[in-house]
Amino acid sequence: MIQPRPRSIPEATVARLAVYLRVLTSFADGGRTTVSSGDLASATGVNPAGLRKDLSHLGSCGVRGVGYDVRALRERIARVLGAERSRACVLVGLGNLGSALADYAGFGSRGFEFVGLLDAAPERVGQRIGGLTVQDVADLEAVVAATQASIGVIATPADVAQQVCDRLAAAGVRSILNFAPVTLSAPAGVDVRHVDLSVELQVLAFLGQQRVPVGEASA
Amino acid sequence: MIQPRPRSIPEATVARLAVYLRVLTSFADGGRTTVSSGDLASATGVNPAGLRKDLSHLGSCGVRGVGYDVRALRERIARVLGAERSRACVLVGLGNLGSALADYAGFGSRGFEFVGLLDAAPERVGQRIGGLTVQDVADLEAVVAATQASIGVIATPADVAQQVCDRLAAAGVRSILNFAPVTLSAPAGVDVRHVDLSVELQVLAFLGQQRVPVGEASA
DNA sequence: GCTTGTGAACACATTCACAGCC
DNA sequence: GGCTGTGAATGTGTTCACAAGC
Structure with a gap:
């Protein structure tokens, strides 16, 4: 009767769940009722398959061929993150x-x-x-x-x-x-x-200088 | 004659280099001249072996049996991150x-x-x-x-x-x-x-509620 | 037909353990 | 002896590909 590991969600997933939560809230405010993993993924800047895997950690409740119910998904994420209680x-x-x-x-x-x-x-x-x-x-x-x-x-x-x-x-x-x-x-x-x-700024700057190694143009 | 990948430093390493840079600067300001990977690791909250691996990406210049020269290391990291020029x-x-x-x-x-x-x-x-x-x-x-x-x-x-x-x-x-x-x-x-x-706050809160699953004390 | 959910493959990152050097 | 540098092993996270289901 003991669940093996009721709630062991990877930390990287938890961080993304917080982002999904924000976007779902704005979708709900906009009157949207359903959303597919592809749409939600592009709105949050992640890979669709990864998003589905993230959601699968919370015993997901999507409907195949349709997508996810925006309100239900938002509430489920909020509950898992503990964002419902103050x-x-x-x-x-x-x-x-x-x-x-x-x-x-x-x-x-x-x-x-x-x-x-x-x-x-x-x-x-x-x-x-x-x-x-x-x-x-x-x-x-x-x-x-x-x-x-x-x-x-x-x-x-x-x-x-x-x-x-x-x-x-x-x-x-x-x-x-x-x-x-x-x-x-x-x-x-x-x-x-x-x-x-x-x-973050330093990482950004590093990637920027990587991108154009200054004077190493291919000409 | 084309170097395979002259400077491909993992992003996670870049983020940590920025932290090492900050600590090294404060060490230098404090008059310290050398530092071992163990000391620098504990001052930055990382694993000593990981720190050495991070530094190895920049063709490291430590001295075995001694450690790293604080000033030299700081300058090398600053150069790699591009932090020397404004x-x-x-x-x-x-x-x-x-x-x-x-x-x-x-x-x-x-x-x-x-x-x-x-x-x-x-x-x-x-x-x-x-x-x-x-x-x-x-x-x-x-x-x-x-x-x-x-x-x-x-x-x-x-x-x-x-x-x-x-x-x-x-x-x-x-x-x-x-x-x-x-x-x-x-x-x-x-x-x-x-x-x-x-x-970050949401991840922190999640880990906190994980830690003590409220009323699930082992008594 | 379309979308979810997931095992399997892959890439990435961390840690360990020890050889190499001072 | 002490500390660095690194291959090998482990662990974690991401991507792919497809079976399952509406």
Whole structure:
């Protein structure tokens, strides 16, 4: 009666599911009711067969010869990703990037709710951003305890990111998303993911210079 | 006499090289002169053997029994990534996120220079951000032509991102980094990369809910 | 006939283990 | 002895091709 592995979805698939979810939502808003793997694949920039394989991980519910029901598929993906129930996040660091994140509509619509904004600068404490009032980072532990936040987002300068990470972990936050340009270490059981905004740019630039090896034209 | 593939570095390696570059720079700033693969690996959160394999792609110059020379390695990586010469970028969309990007020090220190900031909102045009004056997006083509920008960064709302992308591509920009939450399409020869800030958060949340399948404690 | 779902083949990436060198 | 560099083994992810089903 024990399912072998009820939900073991490859990480690469999870990332793409989030993208499918976004596109399906816009399709649903546009009044579309069904979609084929080919259409959805081209709208998300992936291979159709890969898309079907991704969907097969969630015990897919497409109809052969027809396609997928947009609403049903969207709900199923949302359920698997846990995007239907709201998750409480605290955000530390409200400089330019942090403020952008606090205001970013994409989070709220995908089940992430900021329940605490924290900053160390006195002039930022008390400001209202994205419907919340910025609190003093000294109260981090109290805010986490009061809000039961399960996710922490770090958008501080690099030199304080590690100590913020330590405090979040100690306060019981088990998932941390780091935007500061440092590699963080955290105790076992705490999941840290790092988003480096300039890495993508650097990869892009590298591919660009690859493409045209400057003066190596075939003439 | 034709080299088979002079420089074909796996994309995953390129992304990590950018991280090594950042850490090596901070090591160099701290006065460190040599580093072993183990040290650098733990500072960047990767496997030591993988790190050595990454470095081997650039015809590595470590010394057995000793390690790598920090400065030499940093320069070699910078050269391979093309991070030594400055690359001109235009940024379109100066809302919260765009402003954060324009101000982000991480770009400048890695060879990316914003040479144009463009926005459609009249109240933003003329503002100074990160040392530049915001220009009207109507002048996009002129700005690209005047600055010879090779990279475009899109941080606009989703609904105008595609048309900005089209105009950038038509103006001759061959590398585009998209922060808007839409999948963009571009003509062949134009490289588009998409950074979705909430995808990482969604993966993190998924892993978190995986970890503790709520009420399935082994007691 | 059209589209899904999936095993099998392939390509890519990571890790291991050790030979080569200082 | 210590650390790099790398082939070999493993694991992961992607693509193909086609059978199954509407």
